[in-house]
Amino acid sequence: MTTTDFSAYIDSLPKVLAGASTLFRDAGGRILIAETTYREDGKWVLPGGTIESADGETPREAARRETLEEVGLDVEPGALLTVDWVQGPSGRPPLTSYMYDGGVLDEAALGAIVLQEEELSAWRMATPEEAEEYLSPGLYRRVRAALAALEDGVCPVELVNGLPPAAGRRPTA
Secondary structure, eight states, X not given: OOHHHHHHHHHHSXXXXXXXXXXXXXXXXXXXXXXXXXXXXXOEEOSEEEOOGGGTOOHHHHHHHHHXXXXXXXXXXXXXXXEEEEOOSTTSXXXXXXXXXXXXXXXXXXXXXXXXXXXXXXXXXXXXXXXXXXXXXXXXXXXXXXXXXXXXXOOOEEEETTBOHHHHSOOOO
């Protein structure tokens, strides 16, 4: 195969987006969530974002970079908690979302949070139950699965649209 043929072949492959986030908790079991400036639906997120694969960045590196950029914490991500295959709405490629354990933040770390004002307008610690009100349904399911994985000591968990693979599949016609 020539270089031109290989490039054409690569260009013809389906596109998949990839993102990574970090799940931080406090001693009381609350999770760190942040309000974005860019989401029209008003839903909050975990620290995280797009993996810069063109730069050779790995999901773990992206989670660390995004956490530093968004909330000012330079924390080496812990265990991979979930890998979620998220079917996008019509016209958007699917997304593979990696979620890492950020561990338990103490008062000093919480006090060191500095938001990236271009993307985030607020942060808070929320109980898992409170987080349901703030997070999109898919992210909320992913967070619940990650917390269960941490509690059970079974990581990572494979998800489809935030659910175990069979439950998360879209019905076929």
